[in-house]
Amino acid sequence: MELILDHVNHSYGDVEVLNDISLSVGSGEIVCIVGPSGCGKSTLLRILGGLEKPDAGAALIAGDPPADSLNPLTYVFQDFALLPWRTVEGNISLVLEDHSVRKDKARAIITDVLARTKLSEFANAWPRQLSGGMKQRVAIARALSVNPAVMLMDEPLSALDSQTRELLMDDLIELWGQVGFSACYITHNLAEAVRLGHRIVMLSRRPGKIREIVDIDIPLNERINHPAETAAIQRRLWEAMRDEARAADRELSDVA
Amino acid sequence: MSLDATNELGAQPRRNVSELQQSGKIKPVPFRGGGFVHSRHRFIAPILFVVLVILWEIGSQTGFISNIALPAPSEAAGAMSDLFETGMIWNHLSASLYRLVVGWSLGSLIGVFVGLAIALFSLVRAGVSPFISALFPIPKIALLPLFIIWFGIGEGSKVATILFGVFFPTVIATYGGVDNVDRNLIRMGQSFGLSWISIVRKIIIPGALPAILSGFRISASIAIILLVAAEMIGAEFGIGAYILMAGALFATDQLIAGVAMLSVLGLTVGWLISRAEHMLLSWRA
Structure with a gap:
């Protein structure tokens, strides 16, 4: 696709x-x-x-x-967008419930994505207990669970x-x-x-x-x-962007 | 070599603190933090309460507090025990609790539904919210005569007074709570293809729940105030009727006993709501 x-x-x-x-x-x-x-x-x-x-x-x-993709276009947000009233597991099951994936099948998917994102032992933690990095891992696990x-x-x-x-x-x-x-x-x-x-x-x-x-x-x-090659590309991009960034920085704005 | 230079710098002897202390040239940085922090003192309130009651009793016994101005706590306790002995307390309490529970529950239920409707549908918001703003500030007790005509002199008018008094603050708390739910969470729900009803049930209502519960705290106090007011206007039994009768007879000991009952009622309701918050909002810690 x-x-x-x-x-x-x-x-x-x-x-x-x-x-x-x-x-x-x-x-x-x-x-x-x-x-x-x-x-x-x-x-x-x-x-x-x-x-x-x-x-x-x-x-x-x-x-x-793909036929098994529950939500083909799936977002991962900057602010994680986890529901604070659901545990890590609950946050992932949230997006499965509405696609009628339940019980054993949902459990299998949740276990799989938590393992992939190295979160297995945090299944029952609340979002407030997690660091920013862990929260974003949960959000990535949630995105993976719907097989985007x-x-x-x-x-x-x-x-x-x-x-x-x-x-x-x-x-x-x-x-x-x-x-x-x-x-x-x-x-x-x-x-x-x-x-x-x-x-x-x-x-x-x-x-x-x-x-x-x-x-x-x-x-x-x-x-x-290949630090030299990547650094060179990064440098070239920055050269191209610097003036734009400076001008954008000095702009008054009314839209977010 | 530069490497040696840094080594030399690092090897420089640090200034000896104890040496300086002896010479008196050194003093600690003055501490300026601390304070402005709440610490828990569990027993202060009960102790203070008991001390006040004892002082009051002593004042009454010695004649420092005139018995006409304020009855002794022991007299109020006597009036209370009379209530228990004659069994009248159950008549008064059951009548009041019935009105309170029915009026508050119905008012809250309808209030939450209307609040959600206002928050979720802009047509309802445009149509209904001006009426809410217009009717909220009317003291509901002023409408009691109307309620008596509409709902009868019996329980109906008293329940209706409480219901209307509870309804408006609940509506406002609910739609304020929904308005404050993080828009990004709703957008997240949409982006994962959640249905409208799922978004409302799983994202919007739990997100508004803290505001709804603190609205309950306020509406419960309003319900108790209106309960007493309604019972004072026309009721045979009820805490308000009891207080009114005591006042009419200048039986100040009974009056104090009635007020104490209200106070206990208020504390109980507050405690129940705290329990509900504890259970429903455990995720907040």
Whole structure:
């Protein structure tokens, strides 16, 4: 299955946030979208997953999602979005209940995703007891439980401290090695993009246009051994983005 | 070599504290933190209560407090034990509790439903919430004569007074609580394909529950106040009727006994709501 954005334009009132964006996320591919703050990255992701309608253009699905996928387009949010009144297990079963997966089958799925995200011993913990990193692992486990065709990740590591971020990036790479999920990964952190992205799409500041698309051929699990190459790509992206970021930083804004 | 230089720096002897202390050139950083923290004192309130009652009793016995102005606690206790001996307390209590329980439960139930409807449907909000704002500040006891005409002089009018008094604060607490549920959680529910009813049942209602329960705390106190007021206007039995009768006869000992019953009732209701919060909101810790 391929997820495609076709010439998407979007405005909030008079403010144009996205201008003629076309991109696609193929099967088993992680596409990172980077750009200065306020360039419409999150809007783009909401349009991709059908939480918002674009003014012009469309989000399209090519091919059928896998038959066992309960929720083909599944989000991972920056603020985790866990229900504080449900345990780790309860938060995952929440999204299974509505797809009539119950009892033994649900239990099997929950055990499996908790094991994949190294959370097995925390099944009965409350979200308030977990660190930020663990909360995001729960959110990733919840996303995996519905077997998504494409994961839509909105700055999933931005609320975490840099050490936790490193750990979670390693975990994500390991997970990708096991499951081979596809993802559209929004971030403002170029280091993350260079570590996790098969392709990096750079947006300009508002209104967001595609400025550059970079494909990185080095396999994800080997990138740590190629610091020079990845650093060079990161540097080049930053050179291209710096002026935009500076201008965006000095902009008055009325939209989030 | 630079490496040696850092070594030299690190090897420099640190200033000897005890040496400085002897020379008097050193003093501790003054402590400025502390205070402004609540610590639990479980027994203070009961002890203070007992001490006050004893002082009051002594004041009455010695004649420092005039018996006309305020009866001695022992006299109030006597009036209370009379109530138990004649069995009248059960008549008064059962009448009051019936009105309180029926009025409060119905008012809360309807209030939560209307509050949810206002919060979830913008048409209902636009239509109903101005009426809520307009009717909330009316003292419901002022409407008692109307309620007597509508619902009869018996239990109906008293239950209706409590019901209406409870209804409005419950509506406001409920829709305020729903409005404050984290929008991101709702969006999360939508993004996982949860049905509308699931989002309401599993995300919105639990999220609004803390606000609804603190609304219950307020509405329960309002219910007790209205209960007494309604019973004072027309009732044979009930704590309010008992207090009114005592007041009319200037039997201040009975009056104090009646007020003590109300106080115990209020404390019990408060305790019950705390238990409910403890059970339903255990996830908050």
